Structures are given as C-alpha cells and as structure tokens.
Amino acid sequence: MNLTSIPLEYYLALSSIIFVIGAAGVITRRNAIIIFMCIEMMLNAVNLTLVAFSAYLGDSAGQMFVFFVMAVAAAEAAVGLAIVLALFRSRQTVYVDEVNLMKW
C-alpha cells in the first residue's frame, strides 16, 4: 500500500472502531465509573468524526459541534460522578447489577 495522504474513510473507520469498543464496555462492565468512562470514549469517537468531516469539507460547523459536545460532556461528568457518590453513600456499592430497585 502506497499512501501519500489519508482518505476520509480511514478516520471514519477508526472512529467507528473506538465507538464500538466503548459500547462493548458499557454492555459488559459492572463498575459504574468504568461505564461512565466508556461513555466518554464513545463521545470522543463521535467528536473525531465531526472534526474529520470539518477538515475534509472545509466547514467550521463540525468543530463548533465538538466544542458544544465537550461542554455537555463536562456537565455530564459533574452530575454523573455526583450520582455515583450518592449511590455509594446509600448502597455502599458502585456495581450496577447490585442496584436493581427500579428493575422490573
């Protein structure tokens, strides 16, 4: 293979691989903090797609979206970790399968 520059599809493929690894982590892990970190990784995979499209199409809208996604992720981090703290305080666990009060 003799590449002189990277086509857009390579960035899309990389970002879909990262996204699916994060999704598999969300499904298989039990620790709420690790599930939270996997969600952050999925958000980052989408950010990579947006930045790649922004650079290849020469349009700044993608980078604006990434900026707003980062702000929402920061807000989500604060609230999500506060929920984990409150959960640990009342149940002494962070494993999601031990918290099944609202499970049907």
Next chain:
Amino acid sequence: MNIQVVLFSLLAVVAIATGILLVTRRNPVSAAVSLIMHFFALAGLYLTLQAQFIAAVQILVYAGAIMVLVVFVIMLLNLGKEDVLQEKFNPRTALAIAMSSALIMQMLLAFLSAPTGFNEIAPSAEKIGSPAEIGNVLFSGYIFPFEAISLLLLAAVMGSIILAKRNIED
C-alpha cells in the same frame, strides 16, 4: 509512506490499544490512566486534522478537568480491583463481543468499500482550526447555543452540589 501516514497509523494504534485496555482492566485506576492516554492520542489525531484549538481544548478539558474528577472519585470511594469471581465469563459477555465485532465489520465494510472521494484535507482547514477563526464563528453564528451551554453548565454545577450533599435540609 510520508510523515502524515506514519503519524496517523501510530496514533490510531495507540487510541485503539488504550481503548481496549480501558474496557478490559479490572482496576479502575489503570482504566482511568489508559483513558488519559486515549485522550492524548485523540488530541494528536485532531492535530493531524489541523484542528489546533480543539486539540488544546481536548487536553485541557478531557485529560485535565474530567479525568482529574474521575480519578478523584475513584480515590474517594477507595475502589479496589473488581472481584474476579463476580465478573466471570458469562453468556452476556460473549453476546456483547460477538455483536460488537459484527458491528465493527459492518461499519468497516460500509466505509471502506464505498470511497467518499475526499482524499485530501481541504486547503481552508488550517484557517478553520485556528482559535481566532473558532472565536469568530462562535460569537457570530453560534451565540445562542453558546449562551444555552453556559446555562446548562450552571444547572449542572447546582445539581451536582445538591446531589453530593449529605442532607438536603442542612
């Protein structure tokens, strides 16, 4: 093989490897450290796409602020290794691995079999990624979402203070 291709391959391998490490490590602290490495690799990928401002914000906000918060919570809760017996191999894990590898195959086929025709970064990309241009666009076309985000951050700060308080009454 020029420097662009070498950089992309290196950063892509680091990003995927640290992503797999995050999902497979039992110890939450080593998972967090591999996620920090992952964020640095992504910042490098943003630099290869000429998005300087986004790369800097990625390191500041994700690898800095958010991961410090995560590591702080891990230390506060004193989380050790997850019990080996509790996380034994079950059918759900096998199903998750099978379905995610099928999804990866499908997406790779979809992306790599039909080329988009965009093989070069647009010439204007270097200008678009600069902090000055980001600021221009942000404060002209995206001023309403910007204000809405500030409101959201305020609500999140107040919500997390209420949630983390021991008793609402005092």
